[in-house]
Every structure is written in C-alpha cells, then in structure tokens.
Amino acid sequence: MKAKPVVVAALAAAGLGTAAATSTSIESRAVTAEVLGEIEAELGRSLASLEVPGEPKPYFIAYKVTEVEVNDVSASLGATLAKRERHFVNLDASVRVGDYQLDNANFVIPRQEDVDGLASITLPLEATPRIARKAAWLATDAAFQEALAQYTAKQASLRRRTTAGAAVPSYTREPPVVAMDPVVVPPLESASDLEALAARVSLAFRDRPTIRESHVAYTSFLERRWYLNAEGTRAHDTRRVTGVVIVASTRADDGEVLSLYTSHYGHTLADLPPVAALEKEAASLADQLDALRAAPVLGNYTGPVLFEGVGAAGIVRHTLAPQLSGTPVPDGSPDEDFLGGKLTDRIGLRVVSPLLSVIDDPTTNRAAGHALIGGYRFDDEGVPGRRVQVIDRGKLVTLLMSRTPSAKIAHSNGHARRAGTGIFTGSPTNLFLRGHRGKSARALRRALIAEAKAQGLDYGLIVAQFDDPVVTANGELGPRQLLEELNARRGSELPRVALAYRLYTDGRIELVRGVQLAETPLRIWRDVIAVGNRPAVLSFLATTDDGTGLRLRGGGPGFVPSAGIESSIVTPALLFRELDAKRAPASLIPPPPVPKP
Secondary structure, three states: OOOOOEEOOOOHHHHOOOOOOOOOOOOOOOOOOHHHHHHHHHHHHHHOOOOOOOOOOOOEEEEEEEEEEEEEEEOOOOOOEEEEEEEEEEEEEEEEEEEEOEEEEOOOOOEOOOOOOOOEEEEOOOOOOOHHHHHHHHHHHHHHHHHHHHHHHHHHHHHHHOOOOOOOOOOOOOOEEEEOOOOOOOOOOOOHHHHHHHHHHHHOOOOOOOOOOEEEEEEEEEEEEEEEOOOEEEEEEEEEEEEEEEEEEEEOOOOOEEEEEEEEEEEOOOOOOOOOHHHHHHHHHHEEEHHHHHHHHHOOEEEEEEEHHHHHHHHHHHHHHHHHHHHOOOOOOOOHHHHOOOOHHHHEEEEEOOEEEEEEEEOOOEEEEEEOOOOOOOOOOOOOOOEEEEEEOOOOOEEOOOOOOOOOOOOOOOEEEEOOOOOEEEEOOOOEEEEOOOEOOOHHHHHHHHHHHHHOOOOEEEEEEEEOHHHOOOOOOOOHHHHHHHHHOOOOOOOOOOEEEEEOOOOOOEEOEEEEOOOOOHEEEEEEEEEEOEEEEEEEEEEEOOOHHHHHOOOOOOOOOOEEEEEEEEOOOOOEEEEEEEEEOOEOOOOOOOOOO
C-alpha cells in the first residue's frame, strides 16, 4: 500500500537555519512555482515513459533544485584581495533502475567512479518553465544512462561472487513528505559591507614585520533547496550562513612555514564577534606566531594528550565523526576511500570510553551560547532531520543513516548528506559529545600531570588547535614545495597540530611546534580517561578538498571557503591516556636575502 504523504508545517516555526524572529522571508528571484511545476511534470513523464528496450525502467527519480546566493570578500593589510557576488541555480537528477531490493546504486565501477546515476545541470537565472523542463529532461536522461551502465556492471559483479551476501535492500522506503512553505531567513550582508569589515580587521597585521602573509575573509550565503521525488515528496528548505576567517603565517629561524587561523560561523553577522573583538583576535594570532617562531620542535612523543577548546573539537572532527556513518561502503570502493559504514557490527557494544555519550541533532540551531550551522529541516534525500542518540555512555546505539540501509539498520534517520559529486552518506550535522563526571579545566591539567608521572614522563602534551589546510594553504610555497607537502601528509587522516604545549610535571608550560599526531584508529577513544565540564563549539564548512591541492589547481591566498557541508561540533575537553606524536612534515623556505620593507 502506498504511504500517505506527511505534511510538515511546524518545522518552519522551529526556526531552523534562521537567526532571529524578526527575519523576513526572502522570495526566490529565479525559482518560481511555475518553474517547479514544469520540473515536477517532467518527473512524472520520465517515470512513465523513460525506457531503453531490453533494459530495466526507472523505479525512482528525484530532483533537487538548489539556488545559491553568495557574497564573499577577502582583504590583506587593509586592501581588498577579492570581492564576489554570485547567484546560480543547479538542478540535480537522481535515477535508480531495478527495484528497492536491488538497484544500481552503492556500487563503484572500477576506474569509472563517477558513473553513479546522478547528473547535474545549471539553470539560467531567467529560466522560463519551458527551459527548466528541458534542463530536467537532459539531466534525467544523462542520469538514466549512467544508472543503466552501473546496474549492468553491478549485476555482472554479483554473478561473479562465490558467496552470497546478506539480502539487504538497495534502498529504503520512506514516507513521502510535503512541506513547501517558505523558510524564514534574514537577507544577506552586502559584499560592500563585508569588504569594509575585512579591510578593517586585516589592518591588525600591518605593523607586524614578522608576519609574512595574512588575510581576512568574510562570506555570507544562503542556499534554497527544493526536493521532489517519485514517491510524492515535495520539500523546501533554506540554509543561511555568515562566517569570518582570519589567517596569518610566518617563518621560524630554520625556515619552517608556520600558519595559524581563527574562524567563526553563524546564521548572520550578528552571530559573529564584533570587529573590535576580531581585531584583538588578529593581534593575538600575530603574537602566537611570534612565539611559535622561537618555540622548540616537539620531536617524538608517546604519552597522555589533553585536547582543549577547538583542539578537542578537531580530534572529534577528524577521527570520531567520520566513523559515525552507517551507510555501507559501496561495493568496489577501497575501504580507505570511505571511512564510514564499518561500525555496523559493533552496535550494542562499547566503542568509546563510558565517560562519553554522542548525539547528533540537525533540529537545533544553538548551543552553549553559540549558533550552530549544521541543522536543516530535510536532508539531501528529502527525509526530515531527526535527533539521534548514537552512543550512550560508551555503547554504540545506532549510526547516522541515509536511505541506503545496512544489515542492522533498515531505515534512514534523516542524515543523508552529499559532498560535491559523492554519494549520499549518513553524516554528522550538529554533533554533541556529552561528558560524564566532567572536571574543571584546572583539574584536567592536574590529571594530565598525574598521568604523565604515572607513565614516567617529565611532561604531558596539550593540543589547543589543529591546522585546516583548506584555510591556511600558504601562498609562499611554490609548486614543488606544495607537492612535497602533499606527499608527506598522505597516509594520515589528521592535519598537523597548529598549537600545542608541553605541560611539565612541575607545572611549567611551554609552547612547541612541528607536532603531528600519528594515525589514530577508533579504538583510541576507549582510552579517554577524563573529560571537561564546559563545552567548546566549532562550526566549519566540511570539504573533501585539500588546501594544498587547491593551491596547486590555482586557488589564491585570498581564497574564501564558502563551499562545503555546514557542520558544528560541541564537545568538552578530552584527556587520552596515550597517543603517539612525531615531527610534522615541514615546508622549509630559506630566509629572504633582504628584510621585509
């Protein structure tokens, strides 16, 4: 029996993706009801008549129409580096052939990873309904051809198998949702207003002769989404983000390039620190870089590590969060290319310390006095977002799911997200780590000292921040040095540590540089021996792009990261019993023959 549509209206009143009750709805300038009507008509026509003789017909078609408006700027030393105002509309088509039990998806054709039953096309901003329908037809046809090729290859692969796999369906059946009511968001900040702010904050580095490169970037964007599928779902959502990134770099006496950054994201400019506070942050960044220039290199280390503030959020982001996806690894995909989907057999068992519980909640937009940007009404497959308890006091309860089921989890829980041209994967949104028996910051440092003494060490290690190569990719490095840096980092899922300290057993604290944590498998999370009692919040735009790779492809030092998956992490400080650290791969540049003017 066909599921009845669920009509969702209350979600709009919850204010997801909004900043204030005084906000007003902004009507789309490009996607009208008439345009959507013609796209919907093409969906019905394609489902009924799209066919290649002797091949399976589509059983599922979905369209996602995405309208994006972006204003972003970057400035250095008071001068504008880049200023852009962009507005575009994309239409994504997804076609599945076969049936819910066995279709083409979640399979990778060797050396044809992009053949996935998905196709995209850009709509003109002045698209008429007729143009929109033709674009939908073109995208659907391209996706259909890919789906057929993928289905044929998948069937051939299944026939070659000597053992039968579990009879897990290819796709879940979910109740259709109808929610086309407008989402209330405030207007974007203008590029001119952001330009003035960026220029003012960037002046903080003008009288700092040791700073080799610096810039301040602001971005303000909104993303309207309309999702339609063959099951009857008709859903609309809007996501709104404003952010600022401050980046600076210097060189140590031995030629090592040192970079630091600070960033803030919220729903509007009102969620960010005021300009005066950002000027102080920029000055503090310069002071920290001066201290790093003279700091000793850590070298090899094995012992307790305390992650504080955004450093704690960083270890969660890079080692725990990617493992929480329950979407199975696609057939034919190397495991190392797909971090999620490997914990399904651990459901009901302890996977982290009993001091920790983990919740992911796309239905909220604030925590600990900070805006959270990972929330939404509907995920990328049109399923309503839901709060999910993933881990309860160390025990794995469930995983974050898309509509691709696993042997243990039969349905989506509203966490499908798609990065770029990748597959729909169950992914974190607003991720909360809750600590039990939390300690104060001072008590945690005492615990670090006690553990270092117990291991016969003179000091323990504090990690305060990880680097983000997408943000800090340095403009002084040439192509050869960029390639060397890229090759040196391969094999480690962690970026280098940007800020770290030795905490000696006598209470002294010393800044160190050149720290790279060794590989950190999930089992290290069982050895969290203490947690803090105050949460830190990190919001960011998750991307699979590497900053070094971006520079090799021509991204300039003023690059504004305004593309990526909106994400937030809320976590207490975390003390691990034992981790390994080593000398980070360093990009060394000889000092210039003449001083900076």
